[in-house]
Amino acid sequence: MKIIIMGCGRVGAQLANSLDAEGHDVTILDTDAYSFDRFLSTEFRGTALLGSGMDEEMLRKAEIEKADAFIAVAHGDNRNVMACQMAKHIFRVPKVICRIYDPQRRDTYILLGIDAVSPTTLVAQMLREKLGA
Amino acid sequence: MYIIVIGGGQLGYHLTRALLAESHEVLLIENDAKTSQKLIDELGSVAVRGDGCEASVLAKAGTSRADMLVAVTGDDADNLVACQVAKHKFAVPRTIARVRNPRNEALFRKLGVDVTVSSTNLILEHIEHEMPSHPLMHLMVMHDRGLEIVEVTIPAGSASIGRKIKDLALPAETMLSLIVHLGQKPVIPGPDTIISADDQVIAIAPANAEESLRSVLTGS
Numbered sequence: 001m002k003i004i005i006m007g008c009g010r011v012g013a014q015l016a017n018s019l020d021a022e023g024h025d026v027t028i029l030d031t032d033a034y035s036f037d038r039f040l041s042t043e044f045r046g047t048a049l050l051g052s053g054m055d056e057e058m059l060r061k062a063e064i065e066k067a068d069a070f071i072a073v074a075h076g077d078n079r080n081v082m083a084c085q086m087a088k089h090i091f092r093v094p095k096v097i098c099r100i101y102d103p104q105r106r107d108t109y110i111l112l113g114i115d116a117v118s119p120t121t122l123v124a125q126m127l128r129e130k131l132g133a
Numbered sequence: 134m135y136i137i138v139i140g141g142g143q144l145g146y147h148l149t150r151a152l153l154a155e156s157h158e159v160l161l162i163e164n165d166a167k168t169s170q171k172l173i174d175e176l177g178s179v180a181v182r183g184d185g186c187e188a189s190v191l192a193k194a195g196t197s198r199a200d201m202l203v204a205v206t207g208d209d210a211d212n213l214v215a216c217q218v219a220k221h222k223f224a225v226p227r228t229i230a231r232v233r234n235p236r237n238e239a240l241f242r243k244l245g246v247d248v249t250v251s252s253t254n255l256i257l258e259h260i261e262h263e264m265p266s267h268p269l270m271h272l273m274v275m276h277d278r279g280l281e282i283v284e285v286t287i288p289a290g291s292a293s294i295g296r297k298i299k300d301l302a303l304p305a306e307t308m309l310s311l312i313v314h315l316g317q318k319p320v321i322p323g324p325d326t327i328i329s330a331d332d333q334v335i336a337i338a339p340a341n342a343e344e345s346l347r348s349v350l351t352g353s
Contacts, residue, residue, distance in 0.1 A: 078186060079210045086240060108217070108222050
């Protein structure tokens with residue numbers, strides 16, 4: 001699969017490293033070059049692109065027209081939401097997944113057809129389960 | 134009208150004051166602690182602190198009875214999301230977004246924002262107008278009609294000079310609606326009006342006809 005990941009933080013990089021190790025064609029975008037050095041594995045063979053996932057030109061450079069999936073895990077819910085809508089509505093990427101911390105905002109965008117995950121809800125649930133109360 | 138303004142920078146602040154002066158009911162929402170405190174000190178209950186993209190903040194603001202929401206923060210993504218949440222969660226009839234990157238205008242409208250205002254384009258237009266080499270300026274864009282009102286200054290040496298309007302191969306559905314000859318009163322041109330150098334022509338044209346209008350009027 002050709003997969004584009006927006007945001008090379010801990011989550012984005014871990015995802016990129018594992019998908020790349022499994023043989024997928026991975027392109028990862030970030031606006032800070034340091035994050036590539038900091039988080040990407042030395043064995044990462046995919047493409048790291050310096051730029052914003054909300055920029056059409058940058059997305060074209062990442063060959064988004066050929067992508068099977070786009071995943072937005074950058075800092076900031078609204079950036080992720082905007083980039084995912086570009087991927088879905090301009091470039092018609094078949095699978096678009098968005099991280100949205102704010103659970104209410106996540107619900108709104110699910111209604112608008114964006115496949116969104118809220119770590120806030122997931123982590124809170126996991127903590128509850130660990131607590132066992 | 135009840136109007137909610139998101140973003141209390143220069144633009145949001147002056148917009149709020151202008152709307153208040155027109156007797157509208159206005160609520161200004163600003164996320165930054167310091168900025169919002171200044172606004173609250175000056176405007177009282179018209180200003181509140183909060184993230185204008187958050188549903189709970191908008192619910193508290195009574196967004197479902199708002200007639201309009203205007204998002205004028207300095208961040209395009211924030212403005213887009215504020216408008217989309219207002220539109221889809223609170224059914225606000227009219228949403229207006231400020232757009233900094235002009236390329237985002239088409240995207241925002243496609244995603245349901247009713248009106249986009251590109252602050253960058255507006256400033257660019259004004260600066261370009263002062264450049265002697267720039268003969269065409271947008272005065273107004275009517276997005277919902279697909280039309281533009283433009284001003285064209287006829288440079289010396291243009292092939293259109295000395296010709297009657299009816300003899301120009303103007304693009305379809307384009308209308309020259311006003312001509313200001315240098316140093317004279319404006320005239321409403323007819324088919325026999327002759328174009329002169331330095332004329333300012335106000336024209337209404339379909340958005341896709343801009344280039345051919347420019348070349349007919351100003352080409353050499």
